[in-house]
Amino acid sequence: MDDLRELYQATILGHNKKPRNFRVIEHASHEADGHNPLCGDQLTLYAQIGPDGTLDDVSFQGTGCAISRASASLMTDHVMGKSLEEIEADFDRFHELVTSSPSEEARTDGLGKLAVFAGVREYPMRVKCATLAWHALRAALEGVATAKTE
């Protein structure tokens, strides 16, 4: 089980226990549900876009495993205040990180604390957990009501 420390790093366990931005934004300009039919994880993502087109506020609620909760929590911190283009680029980078081959060196440029999810590469079954919040955020920003990871 010691290998699991690579996956369940202290940062992930901490954000799972006390997720950041775990709240509802009343009358959010954008929101979407994220749903992983395989394991039943379900979250709602709220986003408030300001007049300058950047993310004024972002939050989430719902139930899920430690990976999906911590990922949602760290994501909200990471994308707060960013433009939609920056967020899209972040998602691409994050997706590449968690789906890249474990034999290659993890590319974490620009991902900040999100680098802790490099351990997910060893667990392909858990990639959907790590990306659920990102899919929901993208769906919210594109005006789609529900995002599924399948």
Place this chain on the structure above:
Amino acid sequence: MTLDVEKIRKDFPILGKEMRGRPLAYLDSGASAQKPQAVIDAMSDFYSSGYANIHRGVYQLSADATLAYEAVRGKVARFIGARDEREIVFLRNATEAINLVARTWGEANVGEGDEIVLTWMEHHANIVPWQMLAERKGATIRVAEIDDDGVLDVDHLTSLLGPRTKLLAFTHVSNALGTINPAAALVALARERGITTLIDGAQAVPHQPVDVDALGADFYVFSGHKVFGPSGAGVLHGRFAQLDAMPPFLGGGDMIEVVSFDGTTFAPVPQKFEAGTPDIASVIGFGAAIDYLEGIGMEAIAAWEHELLGYATERLETVPGLRIIGRAKEKAAVLSFVLEDAHPHDIGTCLDGDGVAIRAGHHCAQPLMNRMGVPATARASLAFYNTREDIDQLVDALRKTAELFA
């Protein structure tokens, strides 16, 4: 009759495998069971020296393959107590069998305003085909309650059986909770009222003796891959009169008598429901699985699993923050549980790190999960090849998991 588990384990090559540096503790037989060498050999031998298509060739190889395939039909009939081997239809799995009944018997017998009664503990395979039928026909699905221990409320179920009820379909053993339903009594309630019955036996046949004749249901379905046979061979048992009256399912070769462009007449039961080349080798392998199980004895299997269930329940309850979901007195060796601080999905990954294979999720029973008030559970489902050591390995790994997430 007692069971020599150490000897049995040697019959299952995969159980000798290491997983992440630990002996594999395979506790997911409810999803699919492992295969004894006898099954693997039977399939390999059949492909090496006995393979040809069935019901077609006039040459020796095809005749022998046909005989071998049909012999399994007789074996299955004896194994589950069917009166007549023509009552055994080979399909891919239990899901396909339920869909067949919904598409044929259901199309012919369920109409607008009719009702189909199910229970809260059904697998999606015994919900969705009926919902699809109800939608096509304008019929209604009614659902019998269960209590917080996961025990069926038979009084409530009885109250749902009315003049418009056309079908009662229920699981023999719950895949997610392990609850054993009083199947014969439920069938009797329905038959008194002239209601057709279907039993989903997917989780019963691998673990206890089943006598379909004594149960008396119109239809009984199960999957060979959960009965230690290969995937691709499943069974629909139907009472002969029912099967005979039903329209065919898929059209094609093997299910016909005479075909012309003016019209086609269909083969008799069971060939009427077995269109096209079936999964011949899987049926052969399934036959070997039944031989193997009969060599051990289903009574002995049920007794050992019951003993393991008692041990596992006791041991799991020593894990801090663990709650068992499903506490029926009549219960098969299925242990669904949640941990206070760890999500089932994380439990699954952590246990895997210690070589323990369990299932985490909704177990294809989302309504049941909602009823029990949990989004998902972790589930250890046992088979006769499991040991107390497997349970100990599970419990040790769970303690570590609870610590990691504390």
